[in-house]
Amino acid sequence: MTRLNQTTPPKASKARAPRRYFIFFAVFASIFILFFLALQKGDPSSLPSVLIDKPVPAFSLPAHPEIGFDGFDASDFKQGDLSLLNIWASWCVPCRQEHPILMSLARSGVSIYGLNYKDTPQAATRFLTGLGNPYQKIGMDQDGRAAISFGVYGVPETFVIDGRGKILHRHIGPLTQEFIAETLFPMLGVVND
Structure with a gap:
């Protein structure tokens, strides 16, 4: 063996x-x-953007006159006044959360442009009919290309743009009273007591 x-x-x-x-x-x-x-x-709502201190990217958003949307393009931001570009959608829950703040800013005379992101004109109209329209002009970005040119991650996002069309600040997420008091009002020259 x-x-x-x-x-x-x-x-x-x-x-x-x-x-x-x-x-x-x-x-x-x-x-x-x-x-x-x-x-x-840092603050996740203020992610850096390569567009800060640069001109607004070239874009043009179509009008939908049958439902009252004007459309706008990059030249609208070269009118001499500081303005906001708010990227929003009717299906966005945080957009509803920030909407009263946008309405308040519009009532106080702040120019706000609305980039309606990947939405339908009918849904956007229902959203604004129910909550009010804070926007000076609204452009439909159904394919998301204009938002991509701004480097948008999602909605809502808001850009502060000076009167020459230069991007001063980017805010990611819904606008807050803290952002308004600490960032936007100083840019507008508003003294907050």
């Missing part, structure tokens, strides 16, 4: 398995910590 040479696996391979898991866990934990720390820096 021949005896087969039975070999046992080396003990070193058993010792490597826990070390591999430890290295994997350490790498994963390091990435998680870096990601967490990156999220803690």
Whole structure:
């Protein structure tokens, strides 16, 4: 009877398995910590934009005269007054949240242009009929191309544009009273008591 040479696996391979898991866990934990720390820096509603201090990109949004939308283009922002470009949609819940703030700004004389993003004219009309229309002009961006030229991540987003058509600030997410008091009013030269 021949005896087969039975070999046992080396003990070193058993010792490597826990070390591999430890290295994997350490790498994963390091990435998680870096990601967490990156999220803690700054205000997520003011993500940087390559367009700050640059002219409004060239775009033209069509009119829908049958439902009262005028349409507008980049030249509308070169009329000498600071204005807002608000990107919104009727299907956007945060857009409803910020709408009373937009109405208040419009009543106080701030020029607001509405870029209606990937929406239908009928849905946009129902939204504005129910909540009010704060916009000086509204352009339909049904394919999203104009929004892409602004680097929009989603709706709502608002750009503050000076009277020469230069982008001064970008606000991501719904407008807040804090943004109005701390950022917009100083840009408008409004003293907030």
